[in-house]
Amino acid sequence: MAHKEVIFGLYNDEQDLLKAVKKAKAGHMEIMDVFSPFPIHGLDPLLELEESRIHIAGFIYGMLGTLTAFLSMTWIFTKDWPIIFGGKPYWSVPAFIPITFELTVLFACVGMVVTFYIICGLGPGVTNPTLDDRISDDKFCLAFDKAYVNEADARALFSATGAAEVNSKNL
Amino acid sequence: MSSPVSLIREPLITGNKTYHQITEDLISPTEKTPPMSWMLGFIVAVTFLAVFVFTVGWTIYHGIGTWNLNRTIGWGWDITNFVWWVGIGHAGTLISAILLIFRQKWRTGVNRAAEAMTIFAVICAGQFPIIHMGRVWLAIFIFPYPNTRGPLWPNFNSPLLWDVFAISTYFTVSLLFWYTGLVPDFATVRDRAKGMRKKVYNFLSFGWTGSAKHWQRWEALSLVLAGLSTPLVLSVHTIVSFDFATSVIPGWHTTIFPPYFVAGAIFSGFAMVLTLMLITRKLLKLEDYITIEHIESMNKVILLTGTIVGVAYLTELFIAWYSGYVYEQFAFFNRALGPYWWSYFGMMFCNVVSPQLFWKKSWRRNIWLTFFLSIVINIGMWFERFVIIATTLARDYLPSSWSYYSPTWVEIGIFLGSLGLFFTCYLIFSRVAPVVAVAEIKSILKASGNQYKGVSHHHDGHQEEVHHDHH
Numbered sequence: 001m002a003h004k005e006v007i008f009g010l011y012n013d014e015q016d017l018l019k020a021v022k023k024a025k026a027g028h029m030e031i032m033d034v035f036s037p038f039p040i041h042g043l044d045p046l047l048e049l050e051e052s053r054i055h056i057a058g059f060i061y062g063m064l065g066t067l068t069a070f071l072s073m074t075w076i077f078t079k080d081w082p083i084i085f086g087g088k089p090y091w092s093v094p095a096f097i098p099i100t101f102e103l104t105v106l107f108a109c110v111g112m113v114v115t116f117y118i119i120c121g122l123g124p125g126v127t128n129p130t131l132d133d134r135i136s137d138d139k140f141c142l143a144f145d146k147a148y149v150n151e152a153d154a155r156a157l158f159s160a161t162g163a164a165e166v167n168s169k170n171l
Numbered sequence: 172m173s174s175p176v177s178l179i180r181e182p183l184i185t186g187n188k189t190y191h192q193i194t195e196d197l198i199s200p201t202e203k204t205p206p207m208s209w210m211l212g213f214i215v216a217v218t219f220l221a222v223f224v225f226t227v228g229w230t231i232y233h234g235i236g237t238w239n240l241n242r243t244i245g246w247g248w249d250i251t252n253f254v255w256w257v258g259i260g261h262a263g264t265l266i267s268a269i270l271l272i273f274r275q276k277w278r279t280g281v282n283r284a285a286e287a288m289t290i291f292a293v294i295c296a297g298q299f300p301i302i303h304m305g306r307v308w309l310a311i312f313i314f315p316y317p318n319t320r321g322p323l324w325p326n327f328n329s330p331l332l333w334d335v336f337a338i339s340t341y342f343t344v345s346l347l348f349w350y351t352g353l354v355p356d357f358a359t360v361r362d363r364a365k366g367m368r369k370k371v372y373n374f375l376s377f378g379w380t381g382s383a384k385h386w387q388r389w390e391a392l393s394l395v396l397a398g399l400s401t402p403l404v405l406s407v408h409t410i411v412s413f414d415f416a417t418s419v420i421p422g423w424h425t426t427i428f429p430p431y432f433v434a435g436a437i438f439s440g441f442a443m444v445l446t447l448m449l450i451t452r453k454l455l456k457l458e459d460y461i462t463i464e465h466i467e468s469m470n471k472v473i474l475l476t477g478t479i480v481g482v483a484y485l486t487e488l489f490i491a492w493y494s495g496y497v498y499e500q501f502a503f504f505n506r507a508l509g510p511y512w513w514s515y516f517g518m519m520f521c522n523v524v525s526p527q528l529f530w531k532k533s534w535r536r537n538i539w540l541t542f543f544l545s546i547v548i549n550i551g552m553w554f555e556r557f558v559i560i561a562t563t564l565a566r567d568y569l570p571s572s573w574s575y576y577s578p579t580w581v582e583i584g585i586f587l588g589s590l591g592l593f594f595t596c597y598l599i600f601s602r603v604a605p606v607v608a609v610a611e612i613k614s615i616l617k618a619s620g621n622q623y624k625g626v627s628h629h630h631d632g633h634q635e636e637v638h639h640d641h642h
Contacts, residue, residue: 033382033384034383037190037355038610038613039390040386055395062399076315080322080324085326096327096328099333101402102340102406105344105399106339109344109399110344113351113396116389120382122378122385126377135362136355137190137359138190
């Protein structure tokens with residue numbers, strides 16, 4: 001990760017943080033990120049975050065699972081090793097539905113979860129620097145990169161919006 | 172936009188909690204030396220686990236001739252236990268997925284432990300189909316992989332193979348869903364820890380930071396996983412019921428089986444969740460997070476699903492009579508009044524009669540009665556599977572092959588041992604991970620915390636007065 005000097009304010013309540021984010025946006029200050037102990041509803045539109053497209057990825061993985069299951073069974077039972085079971089046709093579509101369904105769900109879920117961790121840069125053995133240990137407890141953090149935001153402006157914003165603490169850290 | 176504060180619903184978090192207090196209450200059990208009660212429970216569970224290892228080892232070494240199955244009764248306690256354990260697992264997914272979609276906030280107090288229960292129950296369930304094969308080292312033959320035997324493929328038209336796919340998919344998806352929910356909470360544990368412990372939880376937390384974009388994706392992922400788990404959980408017990416329903420055995424060959432099995436699965440699963448949660452909330456002092464309101468909600472689900480199961484039993488009897496098919500009629504006559512009449516009446520009493528007590532509100536909110544009934548229901552649901560499997564097989568088309576079955580010490584040992592496996596896993600889980608979802612509890616605090624009830628009179632998100640009262 002590139003070297004970053006970060007100034008951040010810690011808030012005790014998510015409503016205060018939301019107000020600070022609004023104010024920063026109004027002042028055209030570039031927000032580096034917001035960190036919180038739980039998802040804050042109403043934050044995404046303020047930060048102008050686009051809706052996650054992970055469900056589209058999930059749909060594609062699911063379709064892949066559907067095709068894998070259905071085409072494999074079709075090939076195996078009509079081309080590779082056709083066997084008659086109980087006098088039914090080789091290509092007995094209704095009997096393929098349960099496995100097709102299960103593999104659709106399996107591919108969609110596994111694919112989405114793996115995608116989630118990859119695009120978030122998370123995974124086993126990953127260590128990401130955190131700004132404060134209390135962010136996962138009860139503090140709501142608004143962070144600015146000093147390269148883009150004047151430190152005095154940031155401090156003024158934090159004191160005006162009631163941040164409990166203001167700190168700097170190099171990442 | 173904050174969640175509206177309902178004035179009608181009871182608080183789901185009591186004790187005037189702050190965010191920090193929630194962290195303290197829910198994480199600290201993982202940081203302390205386990206109390207004596209946990210140690211004793213763990214010793215008992217591991218003892219039973221040893222019984223499991225021994226009896227399974229005995230079965231594998233000597234073969235399934237050590238069981239009392241015979242040519243008439245090919246499935247006994249093994250498949251009964253399998254269906255029982257899978258069914259128990261279903262409540263976890265119902266709570267975590269279906270109640271998420273229905274936006275039931277009370278799920279938040281119990282979903283983590285219920286999902287853990289699902290995973291451990293499916294692990295227990297998975298043992299039985301494998302050991303009942305006899306030659307367990309050939310279990311890999313059930314997977315369709317290019318092999319040197321032709322390649323010879325499994326029969327994709329067989330419900331037993333559908334089961335392999337259903338159970339393994341169910342296990343994988345449940346595990347991923349559960350773990351993804353745990354990642355932010357492991358980060359909370361990590362940020363409070365020092366030394367070696369910090370390293371371990373850093374690994375488990377996957378480097379979680381709580382960034383806004385990550386939370387957004389995390390919520391989107393949870394919702395889609397819930398949406399996929401919902402039909403998945405219904406499909407799993409449906410497919411388990413196909414193991415029976417697609418056969419031509421009178422008493423099994425019925426179209427009512429899928430919904431009846433799913434309702435029974437949820438019924439038994441909720442009973443097991445209640446058994447576990449009532450002990451957990453007492454031992455870990457979680458009464459503020461798993462309130463009487465939670466218990467009452469779960470008892471309502473038990474009453475509903477128990478009644479559905481009861482209707483299904485009666486429908487089966489009616490259809491058997493109405494079909495005019497003598498073999499079907501005999502199968503049900505034999506279930507109720509044949510050599511296994513005691514298991515049929517055990518099932519009827521435990522599953523149909525006993526949950527009706529929950530029509531009375533004060534009984535739904537009675538902890539001791541709930542605990543007692545949760546165990547009664549689990550016994551009843553075990554009887555149900557035994558009734559369906561063993562009693563049906565015992566009286567087949569040929570009276571000359573009629574038989575009776577009772578388990579050997581090995582089969583009893585495997586069943587009791589599987590309880591040891593389950594409780595060993597659950598007890599370890601309760602010490603290494605927060606048993607209540609910390610981040611999710613914090614996210615519902617302002618909507619469901621007791622101190623916020625009756626304070627905010629607006630339903631459009633104005634919570635100004637709430638803050639001032641709180642700070």
